[in-house]
Amino acid sequence: MSAAPSSAGQLPGGPSLPQERRLVTAIPGPKSQELQARKTAAVAAGVGTTLPVYVTRAGGGVVEDVDGNSLIDFGSGIAVTNVGNAAQAVVDRASAQLAAFTHTCFMVTPYEGYVAVAEQLNELTPGDHEKRSALFNSGAEAVENAVKIARAYTKRSAVVVFDHGYHGRTNLTMALTAKNMPYKHGFGPFAPDVHRVPVAYPYRWLTGAENCAAEAAAQAIDMINKQVGADNVAAIIIEPIQGEGGFIEPAKGFLPAIAEFARANGIVFVADEIQTGFCRTGQWFACEDEGVVPDLITTAKGIAGGLPLAAVTGRAEIMDAAHAGGLGGTYGGNPVACAAALGSIETMKELDLNAKARRIGEVMLDRLRSLQEKHEIIGDVRGRGAMIAVELVKPGGKEPNPEATAAIAKACHAEGLVVLTAGTYGNVLRFLPPLVMPEHLLLEGLDILEGAFASH
Numbered sequence: 001m002s003a004a005p006s007s008a009g010q011l012p013g014g015p016s017l018p019q020e021r022r023l024v025t026a027i028p029g030p031k032s033q034e035l036q037a038r039k040t041a042a043v044a045a046g047v048g049t050t051l052p053v054y055v056t057r058a059g060g061g062v063v064e065d066v067d068g069n070s071l072i073d074f075g076s077g078i079a080v081t082n083v084g085n086a087a088q089a090v091v092d093r094a095s096a097q098l099a100a101f102t103h104t105c106f107m108v109t110p111y112e113g114y115v116a117v118a119e120q121l122n123e124l125t126p127g128d129h130e131k132r133s134a135l136f137n138s139g140a141e142a143v144e145n146a147v148k149i150a151r152a153y154t155k156r157s158a159v160v161v162f163d164h165g166y167h168g169r170t171n172l173t174m175a176l177t178a179k180n181m182p183y184k185h186g187f188g189p190f191a192p193d194v195h196r197v198p199v200a201y202p203y204r205w206l207t208g209a210e211n212c213a214a215e216a217a218a219q220a221i222d223m224i225n226k227q228v229g230a231d232n233v234a235a236i237i238i239e240p241i242q243g244e245g246g247f248i249e250p251a252k253g254f255l256p257a258i259a260e261f262a263r264a265n266g267i268v269f270v271a272d273e274i275q276t277g278f279c280r281t282g283q284w285f286a287c288e289d290e291g292v293v294p295d296l297i298t299t300a301k302g303i304a305g306g307l308p309l310a311a312v313t314g315r316a317e318i319m320d321a322a323h324a325g326g327l328g329g330t331y332g333g334n335p336v337a338c339a340a341a342l343g344s345i346e347t348m349k350e351l352d353l354n355a356k357a358r359r360i361g362e363v364m365l366d367r368l369r370s371l372q373e374k375h376e377i378i379g380d381v382r383g384r385g386a387m388i389a390v391e392l393v394k395p396g397g398k399e400p401n402p403e404a405t406a407a408i409a410k411a412c413h414a415e416g417l418v419v420l421t422a423g424t425y426g427n428v429l430r431f432l433p434p435l436v437m438p439e440h441l442l443l444e445g446l447d448i449l450e451g452a453f454a455s456h
């Protein structure tokens with residue numbers, strides 16, 4: 001089947017969906033509403049949906065639903081489809097693998113794809129030291145394994161994490177995650193020996209953004225020394241830009257200061273790049289921005305174009321500290337997911353998606369900053385590359401405004417724009433377009449957002 005370029009221009013990979021917003025029913029339409037009723041009757045209530053339009057196809061910058069609507073995608077399934085949905089190289093490689101074999105278990109009879117993904121990760125992640133990788137199914141599982149590896153290497157048990165941090169929904173990663181509702185509420189008790197310290201959140205730093213990095217680092221380090229004891233700490237885990245916490249970019253200088261403290265105290269420094277990785281911020285990994293070289297790095301989301309895959313990559317001597325048989329899992333590094341990852345990484349290189357992410361960031365930041373001048377409730381505009389957010393506040397101050405955030409997200413949804421919210425206070429609109437998003441759709445999405453603010 002030859003993909004006829006749409007009038008809006010052919011998208012780089014992915015199914016040949018017309019790259020246009022098209023609303024033919026209310027959002028959600030009648031067929032989606034029917035499916036949502038079935039969902040309510042069949043699926044556990046704890047599994048929520050942000051925008052209940054039921055998808056039939058997706059690609060480039062759009063998501064098509066069962067009612068024939070085409071929505072602009074500013075979510076990428078939470079920073080997963082960086083290369084677009086059903087990107088050609090992902091489809092080709094995963095399909096071929098699917099037809100060859102679907103599973104043997106790498107721990108039983110291995111296959112090349114797993115090794116090739118590990119090689120790619122070792123090459124692409126920061127630092128030219130010798131590295132090893134291990135593959136898993138989900139981000140939470142990767143973070144859990146990073147903790148196992150750091151504990152095996154250091155023979156210590158404490159783990160330090162940060163305010164506003166998010167690391168997953170399993171028991172240990174709930175303990176590592178800051179926000180109670182909805183992630184932790186009623187689900188305890190949580191894994192012990194996890195300690196939370198301040199992060200350099202410039203917009204809300206009480207003595208001002210210019211003091212933020214140094215003061216936050218000093219406070220965090222003091223808390224670790226006084227309350228935990230540096231030589232009890234196996235790992236410090238941080239997202240170089242916090243995702244669910246509201247796209248908080250720690251003030252410049254904070255990450256290097258924490259990494260240096262970890263190095264000086266024999267603590268394994270773990271960058272959780274599950275949301276920020278794979279070109280999302282305009283670099284392969286967000287910690288490159290300040291030249292930080294983590295000991296371990298966790299990846300997932302953007303790695304495999306939508307198939308479930310996750311990894312821990314890091315210094316060979318740390319990664320090899322866990323005994324043989326101590327790491328793994330039945331499905332970890334599934335061959336189809338590995339094939340998809342190789343297709344995804346190939347696409348990122350071929351299309352120079354880092355450059356595309358940077359371009360998206362320029363366009364978005366420019367528009368959002370001028371929007372901020374018109375709307376007092378936009379307290380902060382921030383982010384890097386295609387990981388951009390606005391933080392909404394009550395007029396005249398910095399009090400979080402989750403009501404306006406929800407209302408504006410809802411207005412965008414009704415107009416056929418998929419946007420997500422985030423933040424400890426639920427007052428952040430976050431934008432994560434696929435990096436292959438055609439620019440006319442990016443601009444149209446921003447128009448819709450502008451309209452939602454104007455009519456709020």
Ligand SMILES: *Cc1c(COP(=O)(O)O)cnc(C)c1O
Pocket residue numbers: 137138139140141143166167168169239243244272273274275300301
């Ligand atoms: C999404 C996310 C996780 C958890 O990944 P899952 O695949 O949902 O388990 C962990 N850390 C960060 C930074 C994330 O964004």
